[in-house]
Amino acid sequence: MHVGDSLEHDIAGANNIGATSVWFNPLHHDNSSPVLPDHSIACMRELPSLVAGYASR
Numbered sequence: 001m002h003v004g005d006s007l008e009h010d011i012a013g014a015n016n017i018g019a020t021s022v023w024f025n026p027l028h029h030d031n032s033s034p035v036l037p038d039h040s041i042a043c044m045r046e047l048p049s050l051v052a053g054y055a056s057r
Helices: 007-016 044-055
Strands: 002-004 021-024 039-041
Touching: 002 007, 007 021, 021 044, 039 044
Parallel strands: 002 021, 021 039
Antiparallel strands: none
């Protein structure tokens, strides 16, 4: 799992290697790019429950 705030660099890079991508988007920007994150979070407090969901698989 890779968390980042740049769709172009962080999310595209994670997607390219097959990692789960999490877009950190605290300002609630619209995604007008072709890069699609697997998940989007606005606050880092959301991350533990997202990670826990993957750990229980």
